[in-house]
Amino acid sequence: MSRSLKIVVAGYAVGFPMGGQIWMMLTYVLGLTRMGHEVLFLEDTSDWSYPFDPVHGYGRVDSSFGRGILDDMFDRFGLKGRWAYNSELENRLYGMSRDKLDRFCAEADLLLNVSGVNPLRENYTRCRLKAVIDTDPVFTQVKIDQDPATRSYYQAHDVCFTFGHNLVSKPTTIPLAGIDWKPTVPPILLDQWMPLDSPGQGYTTIGTWDAKGRDVVIDGKPFSWRKSIKYETLIDMPKRVPGVEMELTFSGMGDDGLRFARHGWIVRDALALSQNCWDYRDYIRNSRAEFTVAKDQNVKLKSGWFSERSASYLAAGRPVVTEDTGFGTFLPTGEGLFAFETMDEAVRHIENIEANLDHHRRAARSIAEVHFEAGKVLGDMLQALDLA
Known part of the structure; x- marks a missing residue:
């Protein structure tokens, strides 16, 4: 690194203060801070983002729950006072004074906009460079193509990154709207996901069962965003792998x-588990492996998307068996990481893991070290921005 940069990481944490989301936002802030940069996390509700409160089970004006989670996590990692939460709903800026926020943004070298959910207010965008990370490929590109406001939002950035690794390297029917997308992957703080000695228990995953209003149509063909549909074809999976515990931890x-439990799945509530960031991490670290599906949009169109949750399993030395989104174009598969398209393939992969668990655990950790280590991923991004 040639010099220390001032970086604003704009993200979404108070709005959804659950384990996976908090760890993702923390990783960008702490990862860049460990590289020697001065980093500030910024979140803005605009006029629509009512922060989710898992105690009540819905979004509320009161942001105290999420702010408490964010402040505690930042404090634990030496980032006290390194966040600002502007609540238009509460008509208040939390975390620091407005003058201090405006001054930092004006002096910043980079606004790194993770997931593109924050409004681009004039006082946030006085920095030298603006970059956005699309963490939901296919859905994002279709929305940009069909919605002028979303297109203008993304085009207001100097550089657009995407988790859709194959969007720029393979012919695709996904509309790219003339944007020069640059591939990236989710960064992981390896020291926070150290493998445990135990073999772990259960093939697990964590997520949202259904999400309405996010299906897309490309060239007249519908593509689903919902995982619930995908699991219906796998409902008898526990019977195919006797002696292996198969878990579904979803909200x-x-x-x-109840129906999936009758078919042999162990069913848990993701909201209850993910309210505590450490419980979320411990659940992954104590799992035997991850077994999960991917959104139909990414599977059928082979976008190359790979989730930060699966990357966390790998870092924890837990093998991953996941539906094929085309990530084999840039990640090694067959040891520690397995892509499947049918139940029969998934069964063979699980049998392979069970036959040589220690080997696949080491391979999983190695993949995380080579491909997802935060310093490398973030360093590559800064290099692409000519800021390295």
Whole structure:
């Protein structure tokens, strides 16, 4: 690194203060801080982002729950006072004074906009460079193509990164709206996901069962965003791998939870688990492996998307068996990481892992070290921005 940079990481944490989301935002801030940069986390509700409160189960004006989680996590990692939360809903700026926020933004070398959910207010965008990270490929590109306001939002950035690694390297029907997308992957703080000695218990995953209003249509063909549909084809999976515990830790399963439990799945509530960031991490670290599906949009169109949750499993030395989104174009598969398209393939991968668990655990950690280590991922991003 040639010099220390001032960086604003704009993200979404107080709005959804659950384990996976908090760890993701923390990783960008702490990862860049460890590289020697001065970093500030910024979140803005605009007029629509009512912060989710898991105690009540819905979004509320009162942001105290999420702010408490964020402040505690930042304090634990030496980042006290390194966040600002502007609540238009509460008509208040939390974390620091407005003058201090405006001054930092004006002096910043980079605004790194993770997931593109914050408004681009004039006082936030006085920095030298603006970059956005698309963490939900396909859905994002379709929305940009169909919605002029979203297109203008992304085009207001100097550089656009995407987790859709294959969007720029393979022919695709996904509309790119003339944007020069640059591939990236989710960074992981390896020291926070150290492998445990125990073999772990259960093939697990954590997520949202259903998400309405996010399906897309490309060239007249519908593509689903919902995982619930994908698991229906795998409902008998526990019977195919006797002696292996298969778990579904999701929010919003409703009656589906009881039905899947009758088919041998261990069903848990993701909201209850993820309210505590450390419980979320411990659940992954104590798992035997991850077994999960991916959104139909990424599977059928082979976007190359790979989730930060799966990267965390790998870092914890837990093998990952996940639906094929085309990530094999840039990640090694067959040892520690497995892509499947059918139940039969998934069964073979699980049997392979069980036959040589220690080997696949070491391979999983190695993949995380080579491909997802925060310093490398963030360093590559700064290099692409000519800031390294």
